[in-house]
Amino acid sequence: MRDVATLIPSATTRVYWTLVSLESDPIRRYREHLGTISGPAFRRDGLGRADDGATAGQLPADGWINASHEEQSDDRHPAAEGTLVARTEAGMSVHKTVVITGASQGIGAGLVKTFLDKGWNVVGTSRNISESTLFDRAGRLELINGDVADPETAERVATAAVEQFGSIDALVNNAGVFFTKPFLEYTIEDFRRLCATNVEGFLHFTQRAIEQMLRQKSGGSIVTITSSLTDHPIASVTASLPMVTKGGLNAVTKSLALEFAKDNIRVNALSPGVVDTPLHAKNPRAFLESLSPMGTITAVQEIVDGVVYLTESSNITGEVLHVDNGAHLGKW
Numbered sequence: 417m418r419d420v421a422t423l424i425p426s427a428t429t430r431v432y433w434t435l436v437s438l439e440s441d442p443i444r445r446y447r448e449h450l451g452t453i454s455g456p457a458f459r460r461d462g463l464g465r466a467d468d469g470a471t472a473g474q475l476p477a478d479g480w481i482n483a484s485h486e487e488q489s490d491d492r493h494p495a496a497e498g499t500l501v502a503r504t505e506a507g508m509s510v511h512k513t514v515v516i517t518g519a520s521q522g523i524g525a526g527l528v529k530t531f532l533d534k535g536w537n538v539v540g541t542s543r544n545i546s547e548s549t550l551f552d553r554a555g556r557l558e559l560i561n562g563d564v565a566d567p568e569t570a571e572r573v574a575t576a577a578v579e580q581f582g583s584i585d586a587l588v589n590n591a592g593v594f595f596t597k598p599f600l601e602y603t604i605e606d607f608r609r610l611c612a613t614n615v616e617g618f619l620h621f622t623q624r625a626i627e628q629m630l631r632q633k634s635g636g637s638i639v640t641i642t643s644s645l646t647d648h649p650i651a652s653v654t655a656s657l658p659m660v661t662k663g664g665l666n667a668v669t670k671s672l673a674l675e676f677a678k679d680n681i682r683v684n685a686l687s688p689g690v691v692d693t694p695l696h697a698k699n700p701r702a703f704l705e706s707l708s709p710m711g712t713i714t715a716v717q718e719i720v721d722g723v724v725y726l727t728e729s730s731n732i733t734g735e736v737l738h739v740d741n742g743a744h745l746g747k748w
């Protein structure tokens with residue numbers, strides 16, 4: 417059962433935000449929310465990975481490496497049920513704007529498609545996103561090349577969001593690198609690369625987004641993609657150094673949730689286990705399936721649905737939502 421929860425009165429130029437809220441029990445709300453999302457048909461090339469048919473416990477010789485290393489018509493992207501819809505005093509629809517980092521493939525590309533389908537403006541960024549063939553360039557989508565570790569990228573993205581669409585209402589810090597090594601083999605260059613992308617990228621984009629949200633005075637949402645290995649390490653997945661960064665992101669999520677609660681800026685994290693993306697292009701599927709108690713790996717759309725839920729749930733902040741087939745629970 418859904419109801420219109422909030423109607424904020426406006427000054428002359430202010431907009432009315434009609435927030436569609438869900439019922440109070442968090443689990444039921446999440447399930448109901450997922451039921452409203454009609455996910456797009458995902459292409460396996462770029463968004464998912466092909467099954468390699470290998471067996472459990474096997475890793476390829478080169479280990480587990482990071483693979484990466486004018487208004488569109490409303491008929492095309494209608495605002496779906498559950499969408500945050502902004503209305504001017506004249507009743508005109510104004511779409512909210514989300515910035516998505518690491519948007520060229522995998523989880524990020526899935527986020528772009530679903531947010532567009534739900535009626536949001538989207539600014540997607542990654543180092544080579546202009547080369548991606550996954551997106552239809554028309555309409556409410558802006559794509560910007562750049563390294564998240566470079567503060568100038570966040571500056572350009574924030575400027576583009578405001579100039580093209582008038583606001584930043586949500587940010588998804590999705591860009592990230594992940595690779596495994598025995599702890600003694602990690603180099604200081606590995607550490608700096610992990611920190612630059614995973615932590616400095618978070619810093620630059622989150623600062624620019626919150627600054628803009630404070631200017632707008634209409635709140636906002638930050639969601640950061642972390643990892644369930646921070647809660648429950650797995651002996652065969654030696655990711656100690658990447659988890660320095662992901663664990664830090666879980667921690668800063670709670671600090672910022674508290675710091676900006678009074679400004680109605682909500683800050684949450686989504687913690688995946690193994691997700692079916694090009695990140696795992698060289699890893700045997702059966703090995704990946706062995707890394708959660710449910711014995712499955714997560715489809716990109718499951719992560720996307722969790723991010724959308726956190727973004728649109730007006731009462732949730734400081735939460736780390738595990739979408740990981742139980743991988744954070746412990747030994748199985």
Ligand SMILES: NC(=O)c1ccc[n+]([C@@H]2O[C@H](COP(=O)([O-])OP(=O)(O)OC[C@H]3O[C@@H](n4cnc5c(N)ncnc54)[C@H](OP(=O)(O)O)[C@@H]3O)[C@@H](O)[C@H]2O)c1
Nearest residue numbers: 518519520521522523542543544563564592690691693695
């Ligand atoms: N897949 C999983 O099993 C899994 C599990 C837990 C957590 N995660 C996290 O989920 C997020 C997305 O993972 P994914 O599997 O979708 O990864 P992916 O397929 O490897 O995609 C990574 C994305 O990040 C971009 N990127 C990488 N380094 C960047 C940089 N320095 N600056 C800007 N963009 C950069 C890449 O685009 P460009 O190459 O064009 O820059 C790409 O769009 C990451 O934070 C990852 O750590 C994934």
